[in-house]
Amino acid sequence: MKIGFSRRISRRRFVKTAAGAAAMVAMPYLSRAADRPAVSHGVQSGDVSSDSGVVWGRADRPAQMLVEVATTESFKDARALPPIAALPEGDFTAKVLLENLPAGQEIFYRIKFRDLSHPYLAGEAVTGRFRTAPADRRDVSFVWGGDVAGQGWGINPDDGGMKSFAVMRRHRPDFLIHSGDTIYADGVFSPEVKLPNGKLWKNLMIPEKTKVAETTEEFRAAHKYNLLDDNVRAFNAEVPIFVQWDDHEVVNNWSASKVLPATYKVRDINLLAARASRAFHDMYPLRESLVEPGRVYRTIHYGPHLDVFMLDERSYRGPNGANLQETYGPAAYFLGPDQLAWLKRGLKASKAIWKVIASDMPLSLIVYDDYANRRGSEAFAQGDGPPRGRELEIADLLRFIRDNGVTNTVWLTADVHYAAAHFYNPDKAQLQEFNPFWEFVAGPLHAGTGWQNELDDTFGPEVRFAKAAPSGAILSPSDGLQFFGHVRIDGATGQMTVTLRDRNDAALWSTTLNPKSI
Template structure:
């Protein structure tokens, strides 16, 4: 990483004497290494977009504040800075901000930085994203639809281009992605290699938390973060809003309160697993959260005069 050199001024309180003394009022260089700056770890996302706004999401690598600027031009010439919000350990350093009072049917550009809590003059490099607000007029609306990400052991294979379905969807410039769940396969592992029937070997990117089924909160979080490691996914997320629900693999296949868990699970309380899965799900996606009913998945999203999207809660 390249170090950044800047200068700070200081004043001496008395005349300096002796070898190496520096006169009062001179500038003293110091090094600010890249490691000192917060990092945006998994790109940016937007979601639950309507005619007047939407939610933006990002994650930092440490306790920090998320700072967002929003504009209607890609140059950010008319940018509006919003009050910062916290990204803390209890949310795995994720932060979501609702952008409001935006014009309908408009391309919106946003820029995200994280500011160190202990040193507020140290901030991350900016990450930019965009979305299009819902129209107020009677124009056509397009969306892509899908689900079931990284299931049955098929993860990110760089040799095969990664999750290139997201690149294909991105080329069509849809208004949003309707994600019908199985956002992760928390009940499935990602092995380093999968032998194919023709003798070839499929090679996955692996992380320690995905070589077993998810049981702890951090393992559920890691299942989502695994998908965000893919370049295609991050590029898609930065340009196309997501309307997200979940299905069942966010916990385990065909689960209910009475389900008998497979032997792979040391944690036998499925409702505890479901609660951890729900916690991670809400942290990792840009849903509009309900104040009256925290943790709610079902909601109605109005996207212009022609389209309402009814998101169901399929958690059991």
């Protein structure tokens, strides 16, 4: 939905054309606050570019969402957008694309809801902000990570809630890449968990988190649970989210071949995934595809320094299992042919200095589909040796990047619940037809800390840093081993500095990468 001013609008013209808009949306309050629709779970923004961004809100009842947008915190230059319906079929959520914004500008927005039947009956507004991407070579700063409310660790007010979000917010990042496992739909909470030190972890409880999610309403409830945290809501109001999904938005290690455990009454994995997808798209401010409704993979252009390629490694994969095929076919799909072709086109066409590939799963860490028996494949890695099965997609992609002169690719990922830095060295790889590159792993943002995974030598990864839980340990967020990554691109030099941090904001490891061309 367009705000209604020219594409290359200046801030001066924004202010001039917006004069008097506040009067357009002023509405008398006719009754008590409890009688007016309210913003129920804070506000969010996402998928921000140099001239646009998506904003999101949820009402506590059927209503119309009213959005004002301005370039000043006083909203003196505010413009009002046409109302958007927030209806029961979308769980009273609504989102709108703000277009034709000035580049490199702090944008302020406020959202309130008005009654459908009584258009002069409106609730209190909630305010958010974001920065549009720069049109010139300014500094860019962002954070990434994944894995929230997993392994039974929910919101514990006594521990300060989801503290990683408060720490990330203090860095004033331009955006967050949420690398997936945004919820644990298959994770059940207990009111209390006894920790090894004898203390109690006390979860904030809601009825829906006492069972696995199976209905669309239960999936939405898992997303809304995270929005009960003060740290998360404050973060969302100031930092845009670029979101992707992984397995726990549906169920652990899901693919089309998933056999659901006995705890599920719904036995059809495709039905379960469809309900989870609806909830995911309802609850996040991601741009919706007109080509393929429900698509998660997309490109976000963030100024001349950065393009972000958001992948979907769930929707198009073949069945989990051995995945040791020697030739590429449906059983070896991970990205799938269409998404792989899209990624190649985007990388080749990109004019940005850095091409960040946001992958919800690491390339060379072995993740077993059947962990107890250490067999089957859940991720790309198929074990040491030449490329097989799903690795054939990565081999093809890496050759393409080399042969087409694509420079400055960096992979950012999560999933394994620890922090790591991997340098991919073709001299040490089974497949050597690629240029060296880096992969950085971060997370969990708020979940159980994982153990360090085995490494697959196919693409020559070297572990330059790793911090994880001791093997066999059960660590809660209160143990402090919660990790996020912070990336800063210098506007003048184009250098990218990547820092891995914990929830106490300690800088654990850092490196600065020089671009090959600028």
